[in-house]
Every structure is written in C-alpha cells, then in structure tokens.
Amino acid sequence: MPAVQETVARVREIDVDKYKYGFFTDIESVKAPKGLSEDIVRFISEKKGEPEWLLEWRLEAYRRWLTMNEPAWANVKYPKIDFQDLYYYSAPKSTEGPKSLEEVDPELLETYAKLGIPLKEQAVLAGVQGARVAVDAVFDSVSVVTTFKEELAKAGVIFSSVSEAVKTHPELVRKYLGSVVPITDNYYATLNSAVFSDGSFVYVPPGVRCPMELSTYFRINEKQTGQFERTLIIADKGSYVSYLEGCTAPMRDENQLHAAVVELVALDDAEIKYSTVQNWYPGDKAGKGGVYNFVTKRGDCRGAHSKISWTQVETGSAITWKYPSCILRGDGSRGEFYSIAISNGHQQIDSGTKMIHLGRDTSSRIISKGIAAGHSNNTYRGLVSAHRKATNARNYTNCDSLLIGDKCGAHTVPYIEAKNASATFEHEATTSKISEDQLFYCLSRGLSAEEAVALIVNGFVRDVLQHLPMEFMAETQKLISISLEGSVG
C-alpha cells in the first residue's frame, strides 16, 4: 500500500523539532531537595504557607501512598519510575505566589507569549477578535498570574490558584477538596494529594453564568520535576462555567511526570463544561523522553439536573493514562465525554471515561475518536454502570478508531454493568483505516499527503471538535494536523 506507506514514512520522520513548544526558559528557580519524604511534604506545605489541616491532609495521603502499588492494568509500558529521583517542588524564584501582571517576571511573560497564550488582559487569542479568556498560568509548581480576576469578582466568580484559594476561601477549599477524588482513590491521585503543587480554583455562585471562558495553561519547565497540579471547580446551584486547560513542556531526554487531579462539583441545575487540549512533549521519534501524563479527573453531578461535560483533545505526552469521569448522583443529571486522542511515534494512550449512574433518570453520552499512527498504541477504556437505584439510566457510547499505517494499534475496552433492569445502554464501535483510495482521491485534487491526512482526520473527529469552545477550534484543528504530520504547519 504505497501511498499509506509514504504517509507512514512521513509520520515516522516526525522530528522533535516539530514540537514547537519544546524550548526551555532559563529562569532561576527555588526547588525542594530531590526525593520524597514527610519532610518534603512539610516543605511544600510550608512554602505555600498552608494551614495545619491541609498539612495533615497531605501527610495522611503520603502515608497512605507508601502502602500502595502502581496500577498495572493499563495497556501501557514504561520503565519503573524512581520516585526518589524527582523534584516535587520548583518555582521561579521571582514569583513566590501569584502577582498582578505588572509584577510578573518579563522572562515568564515572554515564555507565555512564545506559547501563544494571552496574559495581557486586553489581548485576544490569535484570529479570534473580541474573544476574552481569563487565564491562570501555572509554571512548574506555582501559579504565576491569573488574569481578569477583578472583572470576574464583580460577577461573584472566584478564579484563582488553589494555593491562593486556600488562604482566601479556606471554607470552600476545605469543604470540597478531596470530596470527588478522595485521598485514597488511586496511586497517582494519592501521590498528588500528598505533594500537589498548584492548579486552579473556580467557584461560581448560585445562578451565575460565568461571563467568560476560564482557562489554565500548565507549563513544566524544570528538569526532573514532577508536576502535580490540583484543580477544583465548583458550580453552585443553577450556575454555568466553561473552563479550558492547555499544557506544554520543553523537550527533554528524560521522562517528566505529570500526575494531576481535577475535581468538579456541580450542584442542582448547574453545568460545567471542561475542555482539555493536552499537548505535553510526546518524546522524540525513537520514543525517548516525553511526559508521563497520569491524571485523575472526575466530576460529581451532585445536584439534581446538573450537567458535566468533558471534552478532551489529547495529542501530546509519551504516555497518557486518563479517564475523565462523571458520577451521576443527582436525579436527572447528565454526563458527557467527548474525546479525540491522537497517538503517533511511540506514544501510548490508555484513556476513556467512567459514567457512574447513581440517580434516577440520569443520562450520559460518550463519543470517542482515537487516531493511531506510527508505532503508537491507542486504547479506549470505558465503564458505564447503573446502580440499583438508577432507574431509567441511559447511556449512548460511540467509539471510533482510525489507524494510519500498520505498525500502530487501536483497542476498545468497554465495561458495562447494569444493576437496574430499566437501564438502556447503547454501544457502537468501529475501527477503520485511512484508505488508499481516499488518500489518492485527495492527492489527485492537488492536496499534499499531509493536507490529505489532516483533512480526513479532521473529518473523522468533527463530531467531537464541535464541542470545543469556539475560540479554540481553529487552533485545535491546526494542532491535529501538526501532531499527525510533523511536516504541516
């Protein structure tokens, strides 16, 4: 199949140079000593000036973590991580805690400018006039700045780093932190609970529709530094918020660990839309380096008729282990998961979702598009379950996989458990290849091989793309092309 072979060859050529976010910012940082111990946990907590209860919470997690084993069930392979060989805290020296834009180190502003992230409040995203997006910028272990805070505060929306929220709204943090992902949840989530660095905190008061998109950009900069972000979003009764996170990291030969926890809570009639564009460094063409993205994301539809929607575009990381899930606790609540997962080179993705139906008349929808190219491995793993009391639970799942070349793998692992006979669960899955004939048809119309693959893949993921906030769609389409071709863009 020569045309496909050629595409595969091109895809294989993907060079580290093509990862345009791979630069390193030379900035002085303050680090904790290498390794993990109770002292390190205390060090982090002290650096952040945390209250006693939070230190105890961290220590409890740490002690718990010591008794746990790394999960082995995912369809991914990697050498054993030496958790003592990592730094657990690193912060740019100039920025001990979030500041106003004027005070941020110009070196950092430069970094975000290079990443194409608007930190100036009047700035707009490339190509989208008038779009205003509030940004929380997290650099290694700390948040360096949060924009539009005052304007959001007028609407009653709290948007800050978690570290700051611990100080300014301790009652909210204490009430909700760990209430969706308990510290005992799983190996990486427990580790995160012990050493979490920073992340975003959002609270939207009852009846408020958040007046702009909120977003966080995560950047791992330092060598051998784990990033353990913790994000907590609470949408109070009848409120709405749309939030987007983006992630990049420099190119490094060694693997970097990113073990985040994201907790969402939606109370009665509230809605949270959470989108991710994950573009961590994927490693080079030989499979060296890249980020280990071991993430626990969970939303709790705690109130009646609440709704949580996850949309993810996963193109980066050497390994992705991630299952953004919804607990459909409130009667009539709804969960959605829309995913585009693209693996290329030697990337490994094991991702999917869990929809746990607990309340009556709960519904969920899963649309997953996996695209595997190069030597990559791409697994969709999903669980849909209905509790005994979940009368009339409904789920629709559609998982499509697209293979480019014949050295890659795509797998679908759906689990379904219905303990209530009234549950209606539908599952559809397809696996296809980009056909030689489709490619040739495009080439004969003057498209290059890169354009042809990008076009076909963008068509394949269309159902999911349209769930991303408008402001990010064009950017994401471009990212999809880049991650597949290495030679486009």
Place this chain on the structure above:
Amino acid sequence: MLEIKNLHANVDGREILKGLDLTLPTGEVHAVMGPNGSGKSTLAYVLAGKEDYEVTAGTVTWNGEDLLAMDPTERAVAGVFLAFQYPMEIPGVATMTFLRTAVNSVRKARGEAELSTPDFLRFVREKAKALKIDPEMLKRPLNVGFSGGEKKRNEILQMALLEPSLCVLDETDSGLDIDAVRVVADGVNALRSPERSMLVITHYQRLLNYIVPDRVHVLSDGRVARSGGPELALELEDTGYAEFDGQAA
C-alpha cells in the same frame, strides 16, 4: 499534447495495459471506448498517478514533460484532472471545505493567490449553478450519501473549479438517467477550449451524442485496437464490442 507510447502497466503483478499508444493534441476531445475489463480505468489511474498501478514500460508525456515522473499532487498542479468512475466518500468533511482546500492548494502550487472566502463562494456558486447543483449539497460531507448523479456532477464541479488542462473522465455517464447525462455533458462542453484536452472514457455511445469527440479510440485487452472519427462510435453502437471481445480472449 498528451503522448502515450507503448504503455505497459501492471496491477497486482498482472499486466493490464499491454503496449498502449495514444496521442491527444491540445484542444481536442477524444473518446476512449471498450468492453468492460479492457483497461479503461487502468489507463485513467495511470495517468493520474495511482500508486499501485505500476508502469513497466513505455512513456507518457504531457506537453513534452514526463508525466510518469510526477507524483499525483504534482500532476494535479500541472493540470491533470481525473473525474473518478467511483468518487470517494470522506465522512465529516464538508464538500465546500474539500473544494476550498483543493482549489487553494492547487492555486498556491501554481503560484497564484489563494481566493478570499467571498471570492471563492462566488466562484463555487456560479459553477454549481451551471451544473444544477443544490447549494445544500455542498454543505454535506463529501460524497457521503450522494446519489449517483450528485457524485458525478460533483466531479465535474471540481473539474470546473480546478481549471485543468488535461481532463480524464472515467465513465462519467454510467448509472445516470438521460437528463443527468445531459447536465453533465453540458458541464463538460462548457469546459471545452482550445487550451484544454479531454479524454472521455465511456462504455456507451450515448454520451458521445452530447459530447461529440474529435476522435474515438477503442481499447481492447490493454491496447488501442482501433481509432477513427466520431462515426466509429456509432458503428460500435450497432455492432457492439463482440469483435473486440474476441481479440481480448
């Protein structure tokens, strides 16, 4: 001018074209006829550069340039256009998006400016109207769920938009009712010009009532078995391909 000399081509290791000669001067329209399996589509694919069609001997030049040395994209840019017998479906890609990507890729490669959105829309609407294409069709994913007639008209639309100098139409009439054949033929005739050459492949004479060729070539067993004026097509209508089937056996 298109010059095909002693063209041999294999598909899956089996020889399908067995020394084909054909000359198509600039500005002329030639019909290629022949029984099923005689190699008509194979010829079309070889001209467009499909990869599993392996040329083992012979030459193809287009205005003196070696066509076989170019990849399919380069051929499209150089002005070669194939209207497919079976156009491909591309789910999720709006027809309009596809057309725009193709037009701008080709324009860019030809050193022309890309069309602005309003200019492009005007250009498409005008050409689509002439082909009686419903603008709604252009919003649907490329060829997905299109009727036979819609698919073929969409091919001619692409031909009109890409402004090729060598058009190869592979059984553009097959599966169409007579009204649809007329629409398609009108579209093709509108593109006839002294700078443009066309190779109209068809199994039936019917299409040639509407697209009157300068010459007719009959393919049989991978070679041109006979060439003649438009009257040859009429003769075939009476006698059928029996004579040529015999040769192929």
